[in-house]
Amino acid sequence: MFTLRVAVMWTVNDFPAYAMVSGWSTKGYMACPVCKEDVTSGWHAGKVCYLGHRRWLPWDHEWREKDKEFDGNTERRLRPREWSSDEIVEQLNRLDFAPFRKTVNRTRPSTHMNWTHKPMFFELPYWSKLKLRHNLDVMHVEKNVFDTLVGTILDIEGKTKDTIKARLDLERMGIRRGLWMNRDSDKFPDGYASNIARCVNVDGGKFTGLKSHDCHVFMQRLLPVGIRHLLPEDVVKPIMLLSRFFSQLTAKTLRKTDILQLRHDIVQVLCKFEMIFPPAFFTSMMHVMVHLPEEELLAGPVNYSWMYPIERLLGELKKSVRNRAKPEGSIIEAWVQYESLTFCGINHATVSFFPSFQKFPQPSSLSPPPPLPPIPVDLDRARDVGGTPELPRPHLRASRHHIAVLHRIGSAVRLLPSATNSDG
């Protein structure tokens, strides 16, 4: 016997769940949970947008002086400051939050900024000292950025950010006069949308319903090739740089110098986008890209802090649901089968009722077990799992074997003195 000790290093979750686990709402004018109250946001084309990425440029960068190319102002501010752990704890302790489940109809006071509650994680003694508590999920960020970018350059209805409202917004801000609405004809001049749309069968659903991994491949492999000769060069360059950014960010091995270069590149990309696309283009997902290299410096390669493995596991579990009225029961039943078969496959190579499980590698530290007689399987006592009697024949046989293993698991453990002794 021993005492198992566990430490929560960080949480991995999508952006809406980020608000729940961190206590900082990811909506509204202070949606960025890293910049907090210092994020640059504004109301454009009927929603909150997050601009001002020139703040991450060097102090003497020439783009800071340009106003017409950006939002109409020069940029004199430094990048948003980081909050120390003591500041966060002190602020959370000072704020008066409503009791649990009583916040539905209560307006949040302005002193609370975007804090909604004090997360339970802060009861862990080390939690406030962590540099990185919650990961921005690169998988969802990449998908949302891809959707926004492709929706705008292909002018897909419902996804494009180049709308009449966005053009009126440009006019209100007094920037990029060439893209303003033509009052006489009620049409707007060609802007960000390109003629790629003619090359793609949008009606055939070719660009709708893409899964996260489809976007991942498109973003990193196909997009830079596809747009190379179809869009103006000043639009192609930052998009290709963005594609390379995600490609390098999601690499399995990274050098620190590479990440520092990525941190520089993403600021350049966002600033160039600010010169090209309307303010409505800059959703919160666009903004949080600027923080991804910093998080990777703290957490290491992104493979350990994004949602792909979790989503795949959840997908596998969902497939095991047979009775939709009680999905948890189905999942638990399937998981017990998986665990017991894996146990037998690893520790008892001579089991003859399911030969394919012998492919599991044997632990090298254990001496090979002595040959044992095969476990007899009583197929008459075994019954099907779940309520799908019309399973194809091979599947049905497999189900009977599964349940036979469960019935015999006690015998299997008794037959394995070497394995159980070594564990104990």
Ligand SMILES: [Zn+2]
């Ligand atoms: Zn931010």
